[in-house]
Amino acid sequence: MTAVTYDSPEILRHFAQRKVIRYRLLSDEGSRVIREFGILNDTVKPDSPSYGVPFPGTYVLNEKGVVTGKYFEPDYRERATGGSILVHQFGGANGAGRQEITTRHLKIVTSASNAIAYPGSKVTVVLEVELPAKMHVYAPGVTGYIPVDWTVKENKTYVAAPAQYPASKTLHLKAIQETVPVFEKKVRIARDITVAQTRVLREAGVGDKLKVEGGFKYQACDDKVCYPPQVVPVSWEFDLQALDSSRVPEELRKGSRVQD
Numbered sequence: 315m316t317a318v319t320y321d322s323p324e325i326l327r328h329f330a331q332r333k334v335i336r337y338r339l340l341s342d343e344g345s346r347v348i349r350e351f352g353i354l355n356d357t358v359k360p361d362s363p364s365y366g367v368p369f370p371g372t373y374v375l376n377e378k379g380v381v382t383g384k385y386f387e388p389d390y391r392e393r394a395t396g397g398s399i400l401v402h403q404f405g406g407a408n409g410a411g412r413q414e415i416t417t418r419h420l421k422i423v424t425s426a427s428n429a430i431a432y433p434g435s436k437v438t439v440v441l442e443v444e445l446p447a448k449m450h451v452y453a454p455g456v457t458g459y460i461p462v463d464w465t466v467k468e469n470k471t472y473v474a475a476p477a478q479y480p481a482s483k484t485l486h487l488k489a490i491q492e493t494v495p496v497f498e499k500k501v502r503i504a505r506d507i508t509v510a511q512t513r514v515l516r517e518a519g520v521g522d523k524l525k526v527e528g529g530f531k532y533q534a535c536d537d538k539v540c541y542p543p544q545v546v547p548v549s550w551e552f553d554l555q556a557l558d559s560s561r562v563p564e565e566l567r568k569g570s571r572v573q574d
Contacts (some may be wrong), residue, residue, distance in 0.1 A: 393434060450535055453531065
């Protein structure tokens with residue numbers, strides 16, 4: 315792993331020592347590389363001390379150096395967590411917030427990319443739905459049937475992105491001569507949650523815990539019966555920690571950037 319910033323080597327050295335960072339921090343004073351990559355944050359005014367920063371983002375490379383994923387945010391105050399990127403790139407989650415919920419028709423395993431969240435961080439919550447043999451639920455976009463629907467309660471302390479469903483399977487219902495999109499066996503659904511900024515969290519009276527609540531609605535059917543729709547409550551709780559607002563010593567800040 316390597317990080318690139320517009321800060322001087324002295325600032326990066328101080329930061330790495332203070333936070334005990336083991337991976338490489340590269341200095342791009344003057345933001346030359348940032349400009350070459352086309353990721354200069356053009357929302358920052360040229361007369362701002364922050365001018366020269368890139369849009370916050372991560373490139374994922376394979377062993378041959380080929381970019382296999384890009385994760386960028388338009389707001390410099392927001393960041394996709396490493397855990398969230400790993401979930402999207404490789405599936406699964408690190409087991410944070412893991413719960414198992416068993417109903418008459420299926421089992422739901424919940425998990426999250428991170429156990430800890432920060433103001434502005436983007437974490438990913440996951441539902442893994444396991445269906446027994448010959449059981450199915452209807453996928454989004456179905457007509458005439460009740461599709462699965464993962465809802466998240468509206469809350470000022472976070473923003474929930476739309477759920478990301480996998481490709482569905484086409485099932486032919488011989489008895490009524492219909493073809494419908496369904497999910498069978500195992501279904502993995504992911505959803506990004508962006509935590510609000512510090513001020514919003516304070517105004518909402520949030521302490522050291524952040525809870526995300528919602529429900530998973532489905533109608534399960536087997537070869538003979540379609541059962542009544544069900545809504546299963548699901549939730550995740552994160553340890554909420556404050557951002558580190560410490561600054562480097564004044565002597566490092568002076569003349570630490572190359573002016574354009």
